[in-house]
Amino acid sequence: MLELFPQGFEEVDSADGVELVAYTDAGGEERLWHTFGGVRGQDVAADWRDRWKSFHRPVQIGSLWIGPPWDQAPDGLVPVVIDPGRAFGTGAHPTTQLCIELLLGIEPAGVVDFGSGSGVLSIVAAKLGFAPVVALDTEESAVEATLANAAANGVAVDARRVDVLTELLPEEEVALANITRPAVESLAPRLRSGRLLTSGYLPTETTSLPGFSHVRRITREGWAADEYEKA
Numbered sequence: 001m002l003e004l005f006p007q008g009f010e011e012v013d014s015a016d017g018v019e020l021v022a023y024t025d026a027g028g029e030e031r032l033w034h035t036f037g038g039v040r041g042q043d044v045a046a047d048w049r050d051r052w053k054s055f056h057r058p059v060q061i062g063s064l065w066i067g068p069p070w071d072q073a074p075d076g077l078v079p080v081v082i083d084p085g086r087a088f089g090t091g092a093h094p095t096t097q098l099c100i101e102l103l104l105g106i107e108p109a110g111v112v113d114f115g116s117g118s119g120v121l122s123i124v125a126a127k128l129g130f131a132p133v134v135a136l137d138t139e140e141s142a143v144e145a146t147l148a149n150a151a152a153n154g155v156a157v158d159a160r161r162v163d164v165l166t167e168l169l170p171e172e173e174v175a176l177a178n179i180t181r182p183a184v185e186s187l188a189p190r191l192r193s194g195r196l197l198t199s200g201y202l203p204t205e206t207t208s209l210p211g212f213s214h215v216r217r218i219t220r221e222g223w224a225a226d227e228y229e230k231a
Helices: 026-036 051-055 094-104 120-127 140-153 181-188
Strands: 011-012 017-021 058-061 066-067 080-081 111-112 133-137 160-161 174-177 194-200 212-220 223-230
Touching: 051 111, 058 094, 066 120, 066 133, 080 120, 080 140, 094 120, 094 174, 094 194, 094 212, 094 223, 111 120, 120 133, 133 140, 140 223, 174 181, 181 194
Parallel strands: 066 080, 111 133, 111 174, 133 160, 174 194
Antiparallel strands: 011 017, 058 066, 194 223, 212 223
């Protein structure tokens, strides 16, 4: 299937196993016949190219509205518009929401966002008055997405491609890290920040982090987030 449809295909679970689905034309259907010896064809709705948008619904966290560019924030809420097609992070995942909840509970200061993805946490921080905001990621596509989304929201974010385990890290007061727990533990000894907000792991993970004092843990939908202060 990858050779036939390198742009991607879908795996659909059924009672009899897994069905592989390719959205294609008559030529693609013929290639499937030659390769597998039999296929089942079905017409799809004319708007199938836009139907993916229905999966991206806006969320509200405190006074913040986080949503895609084709939706409109209600009056009275602070809009954070994120293009879901650019990089990971739309605001819908519980770990992102937990990090934002932790941000809402502290005073604005300089912040560095590790593993910025789409830039949603960096942009939220900027909207809440944190400055300067530095966004770091190992992927150039994430840096580009962060810059584009920051520009669309009218906020200033300094996005950079950085290897955080080898290069000198920014010395901002607050560090954000919505990444895996092992990645947090590898990053912690190199941090130059006095406060660390983390998520991206389960509530069964330890709260202990060398060099930091644990302040609080919050959970949501089977995920955990923690606030730390440098010991």
